Amino acid sequence: MIKNDQPKDKIIDVARKLFASRGFEATTTRMINKAAGISEGALYYHFPHGKQEILDTIVQQGIESRVSLLAVSLTNSTTVTDIETQMMTLFDQLWQAFQSETSYQSFIITIRERMLLSDEQSHWLIDAIQQIQARLSQAFQNVEKLALNDSQAADNLAMIVMSIFQKVLYDELLIKNQRRLSADVRERVRQQIHFLLAPIQTTTN
């Protein structure tokens, strides 16, 4: 994360912080100006359309950054030694995409100000989750160790895994306002994954 000292980036940076902590409507242009160390007029030079344009820029940047972070790699191999471990790696990668202050803030803003955004902008998380889910389902089908009857079963398994992950994301980030992943929460996820996968693994481990 290169801190660009250009005023435009500075404005985005302080505005993101303010929008995340106080909300878009409660943040005034004067607050942004003061925090960015610029004057009343300068803001409208960089963002002629004012506050809304700053919001759009923040949301758009955030989505782009997370989309690339969420392009997770799943080893499609049939010789996976530990599927559970791989699932936890996937979970950690997912969590990682919301770890940096910037990611976290723009995530909060994107969810909370959804009525000010386009459907496209507010649906990004569901879309991203669905894409990972599809690739997860594919990966499950290629794992011979799993006793899955058909592609429908793989779909269901992938959906359940993503539900477990997503519940944690929503609860911790959105409701509890908790950016750090506690060992406790992670352990509970691990146990659920273990419980879920154990009965459908073939006995020849």
Place this chain on the structure above:
Amino acid sequence: MIKNDQPKDKIIDVARKLFASRGFEATTTRMINKAAGISEGALYYHFPHGKQEILDTIVQQGIESRVSLLAVSLTNSTTVTDIETQMMTLFDQLWQAFQSETSYQSFIITIRERMLLSDEQSHWLIDAIQQIQARLSQAFQNVEKLALNDSQAADNLAMIVMSIFQKVLYDELLIKNQRRLSADVRERVRQQIHFLLAPIQTTTN
């Protein structure tokens, strides 16, 4: 739902609608006055502390109403004929708690304006879900048909079931702004529940 015509209730009613659709900060007292058909001064007679007091009242009422709606009944019997059916009934009950316009609106407000609320107020959903989860775990242990090794397993199963439900609630209500439960979404939940329970049911059906 008795529509009370008292001005105080009318104010709460229109404010809830406005807060849900436009957000708290973007809603002015003038909008509320106009929509409620009262004058500038009347609002401050009923709510001396202004907008924030209205918000608190709405959130508090919403939590109380949902807490009672979420006091779901689980038949603790060991002779359950169809556990899957019972899970779907639970899901429908859960969904029902957010179905009425009033419930839906105050839910949206409670999540979105969480920075203006106390931790207690914003944690209610997680707490409610956890309570249902605990009773669900207990119920699972009492069902002989399920091949659950220990209480830990029942906990995990209950957590996974609630994750499946909660993901749907968040996605549909919060992100998609979709209050009606589509048959498609419900069917996907049913399949996941089936997939989850099938392998751990004893063969002697």
Place this chain on the structure above:
DNA sequence: GTCTATAATAGGATAGAC
């Protein structure tokens, strides 16, 4: 208990100098 009128302030946005 509800009204009208208005005070006091803060909001977004712009003009024009430098």
Place this chain on the structure above:
DNA sequence: GTCTATCCTATTATAGAC
């Protein structure tokens, strides 16, 4: 490209008549 000064409107909240 950045500043100061300011316009215009909207905001919350109150005073005082009825």
